[in-house]
Amino acid sequence: xxxxxxxxxxxxxxxxxxxxxxxxxxxxxxxxxxxxxxxxxxxxxxxxxxxxxxxxxxxxxxxxxxxxxxxxxxxxxxxxxxxxxxxxxxxxxxxxxxxxxxxxxxxxxxxxxxxxxxxxxxxxxxxxxxxxxxxxxxxxxxxxxxxxxxxxxxxxxxxxxxxxxxxxxxxxxxxxxxxxxxxxxxxxxxxxxxxxxxxxxxxxxxxxxxxx
Numbered sequence: 001x002x003x004x005x006x007x008x009x010x011x012x013x014x015x016x017x018x019x020x021x022x023x024x025x026x027x028x029x030x031x032x033x034x035x036x037x038x039x040x041x042x043x044x045x046x047x048x049x050x051x052x053x054x055x056x057x058x059x060x061x062x063x064x065x066x067x068x069x070x071x072x073x074x075x076x077x078x079x080x081x082x083x084x085x086x087x088x089x090x091x092x093x094x095x096x097x098x099x100x101x102x103x104x105x106x107x108x109x110x111x112x113x114x115x116x117x118x119x120x121x122x123x124x125x126x127x128x129x130x131x132x133x134x135x136x137x138x139x140x141x142x143x144x145x146x147x148x149x150x151x152x153x154x155x156x157x158x159x160x161x162x163x164x165x166x167x168x169x170x171x172x173x174x175x176x177x178x179x180x181x182x183x184x185x186x187x188x189x190x191x192x193x194x195x196x197x198x199x200x201x202x203x204x205x206x207x208x209x210x211x212x
Contacts, residue, residue, distance in 0.1 A: 026064040028054040033075045038120050041130050042072055042137065072127070072137050079123040080144050089151060099158040100206055106152070106175065107194035114182040114190055121183045125176060148172060161204040170200050 032053035036045045047068055051061050065071040080086075091109050092102035113119060128141040152175075153168035161167050174193040181189035201208035 025054070025056050025060050029056060029061060029064060029071065030074055030078060033071055034078060037072070037075050037127075038123060042127060043130060069137060073140060076123065076127065076137070076140055076144065088148070099155040100201060100208060103152060103155050103159070103171065103201065104194060104197060104208065107178070107190045107197060110175065110178055110182075110193070111190035114178075114187050119182065122179050125179055145172075145176070148175060156204070159201075159206055161201065161206045163204060167200060167204045171197055174200075 029050060032050050033045070036050065036053065047061065050068075050071070051058055054061070065074070088106060088109050092105045095105045095108070096102055124141040124144045128138045128145070131138040131141075133139070133142060149168050149172040152171045153164050156164035156167045156171075174197055178189040178193040195211075198208035198210070
């Protein structure tokens, strides 16, 4: 692809946007969790470390979060606000009004994310893989990821693609697979996934360039 894009702050911050600490105990705990969970995952970070990093008392921690799982759910909600669907939707709409073009530009957004020096895996994919698909935190992560698939399906319907549900499922597999590949070190993953998405669009009766 080889293009250089000027990403808005919300999209540039897909991996871990800096947030000002407000000073409130709950926000300090959440700020600490946000940084530690993104860097090291869920299981590796204990409550004692979170309390120390947030500089709060143990009683204060439990006054705001009844358990570590409750804190993780708040962390995932913050990631949802900062990193995923809203940023992708806004950026694709900024680039083009064409539903097909917006589907293709999802991979351009991912490409910009993957090429950041501080790139980190999607919090929802990481949490789901770490905790498993039946754990409540895994279920929550899957539900957030499903919103991306719903967005793709809406675009497919708008573009008049055949079998929009099947298309959205396949395209969603490409987005998640490209994230895993990028974590492995393949910074071209989104470029390759975009080419496969174009083929999928054509297979479902749409019009997409042969060499996107």
